[in-house]
Amino acid sequence: MRIYHLSAECYPVAKVGGLADVVGALPKYQVKAGLDAAVALPYYNRKFTREHDFDVVFQSATLLGTRRLYFEVLKERNNTLGFELFLIKIPGLIDREEVYCYPDENEQFIAYQLAFLDWISYSQQSPDVIHCHDHHSGLVPFLLKYSKLYTRLANTPTVFTIHNGQYHGAFGWDKLAYLPEIDLSKTGLLDWSGGINPLASAVRCCSMYTTVSPSYLDELAVSSNGLESLFVMERERGVGIVNGIDTAVWNPQTDPMISAKYNVAKVAAGKKANKEALCARFNLSPDKPLISFIGRLVYEKGADVMADAIAESLESTSGQVNFVLLGAGDVDVEHKLQELKEKFPTDCNVFIGYNEELAHLVYAGADFLLMPSRVEPCGLNQLYSLRYGTLPMVRSTGGLKDTVIDFGDEGGYGIRYDQTSVADIVYAISRALVLYNNPKHLQQLRKRMMALDFSWDTATQQYIDIYKSIIPNN
Numbered sequence: 001m002r003i004y005h006l007s008a009e010c011y012p013v014a015k016v017g018g019l020a021d022v023v024g025a026l027p028k029y030q031v032k033a034g035l036d037a038a039v040a041l042p043y044y045n046r047k048f049t050r051e052h053d054f055d056v057v058f059q060s061a062t063l064l065g066t067r068r069l070y071f072e073v074l075k076e077r078n079n080t081l082g083f084e085l086f087l088i089k090i091p092g093l094i095d096r097e098e099v100y101c102y103p104d105e106n107e108q109f110i111a112y113q114l115a116f117l118d119w120i121s122y123s124q125q126s127p128d129v130i131h132c133h134d135h136h137s138g139l140v141p142f143l144l145k146y147s148k149l150y151t152r153l154a155n156t157p158t159v160f161t162i163h164n165g166q167y168h169g170a171f172g173w174d175k176l177a178y179l180p181e182i183d184l185s186k187t188g189l190l191d192w193s194g195g196i197n198p199l200a201s202a203v204r205c206c207s208m209y210t211t212v213s214p215s216y217l218d219e220l221a222v223s224s225n226g227l228e229s230l231f232v233m234e235r236e237r238g239v240g241i242v243n244g245i246d247t248a249v250w251n252p253q254t255d256p257m258i259s260a261k262y263n264v265a266k267v268a269a270g271k272k273a274n275k276e277a278l279c280a281r282f283n284l285s286p287d288k289p290l291i292s293f294i295g296r297l298v299y300e301k302g303a304d305v306m307a308d309a310i311a312e313s314l315e316s317t318s319g320q321v322n323f324v325l326l327g328a329g330d331v332d333v334e335h336k337l338q339e340l341k342e343k344f345p346t347d348c349n350v351f352i353g354y355n356e357e358l359a360h361l362v363y364a365g366a367d368f369l370l371m372p373s374r375v376e377p378c379g380l381n382q383l384y385s386l387r388y389g390t391l392p393m394v395r396s397t398g399g400l401k402d403t404v405i406d407f408g409d410e411g412g413y414g415i416r417y418d419q420t421s422v423a424d425i426v427y428a429i430s431r432a433l434v435l436y437n438n439p440k441h442l443q444q445l446r447k448r449m450m451a452l453d454f455s456w457d458t459a460t461q462q463y464i465d466i467y468k469s470i471i472p473n474n
């Protein structure tokens with residue numbers, strides 16, 4: 001079964017967040033399960049691309065309105081990621097360093113999709129399924145069906161996975177001319193609220209859509225930045241599949257990015273050594289409980305309330321707890337966290353920026369991981385923290401609700417709370433402190449969480465079942 005994954009991100013080629021982790025791992029597990037899975041990504045001028053060998057496997061030109069764009073498809077020579085990796089390069093448009101935030105982002109992603117479709121429709125081998133991730137490849141299901149350029153592929157089944165339903169990639173009808181000739185009677189399938197909405201169009205035109213947890217599928221019908229009624233109408237065509245984690249990359253027993261390797265039998269000593277290294281780096285005391293945060297500093301992640309909650313906890317406990325926070329995002333939140341660090345220099349430290357290696361050390365060295373997300377389609381951080389014996393403190397939403405059981409409930413191993421509010425976070429921190437002061441109980445919970453299996457095996461099979469259900473005559 002030949003599958004092409006289309007995405008803006010793929011670890012380790014280009015990562016901004018969790019989308020990269022999924023697209024870097026799922027195809028690898030699919031290959032292991034016997035599928036012929038490949039990833040086609042926009043080209044980025046980044047470390048991975050500079051340090052690996054590529055062959056040009058296709059060259060052509062595509063039209064973006066009146067602009068004729070020459071493009072190349074590059075294939076990574078040695079399949080080092082465990083699957084075939086293709087990069088679509090368009091000099092002057094798709095050959096830059098950053099993944100997002102360019103003013104011509106619409107043009108970039110439309111051109112990426114057109115070049116992919118041009119290439120696939122010329123190539124000998126037709127895919128069995130094209131699997132699109134988020135709005136950056138959201139026009140593909142529509143174009144396959146209703147563009148006159150790609151009629152050979154019109155019946156190709158498509159899966160669309162929503163990792164983040166808040167962003168739709170919408171743009172005005174004035175950019176319709178960027179699309180190739182289409183069946184004009186079908187333009188309603190592109191439209192939402194008077195604009196072209198790639199996310200809405202993908203949901204309507206794909207063979208089947210998925211969300212990265214069952215709870216998130218329900219939540220989209222209540223909150224999806226204006227698409228709620230669409231998700232109510234299309235509910236039956238959606239399936240929620242909880243992400244897995246790449247257990248080869250996220251393994252405390254082999255992780256080269258942490259200070260001391262450990263497994264479930266050596267969790268106490270392993271975490272102690274990593275905590276000491278982490279605290280030494282951040283000038284914190286390893287004798288106090290250490291609560292961490294890793295992630296984009298944005299409203300969705302509840303990052304805006306963290307500073308107040310941490311300040312209140314530090315004041316009410318007279319500094320019995322320490323915090324280490326790693327992230328980048330909203331400038332206001334970054335400033336607030338810097339101020340927090342200045343106010344509590346011995347109890348709280350902050351790293352503003354993106355640092356993959358440090359993230360691994362934080363998962364290994366912290367005692368607890370805070371996730372006060374307002375929206376969390378799946379969440380990977382809590383899964384990584386469970387694997388490293390770090391107790392997740394999560395708001396009950398989306399995938400967090402589907403993967404973390406409160407330690408007060410039967411078989412539980414985490415801390416859950418209902419609201420992204422200072423009061424709920426402060427209360428969760430107080431529960432973490434009580435737990436920390438009962439080392440036997442904490443040790444028992446660490447063993448329980450490290451024994452959990454969140455590998456990709458289950459999700460891989462669920463995706464295969466979906467592919468089989470949409471491939472004709474299967």
Ligand SMILES: Nc1ncnc2c1ncn2[C@@H]1O[C@H](COP(=O)(O)OP(=O)(O)O[C@H]2O[C@H](CO)[C@@H](O)[C@H](O)[C@H]2O)[C@@H](O)[C@H]1O
Nearest residue numbers: 017018019163295327353354355356359376377378379380
């Ligand atoms: N400053 C920093 N330095 C180093 N590493 C950092 C970092 N900030 C974040 N990370 C890393 O980025 C990843 C974030 O994963 P999430 O699942 O929280 O991501 P995100 O919200 O981007 O993804 C969306 O897609 C994923 C995948 O489907 C869903 O799990 C999620 O709910 C949804 O919002 C983790 O690997 C984390 O360690």
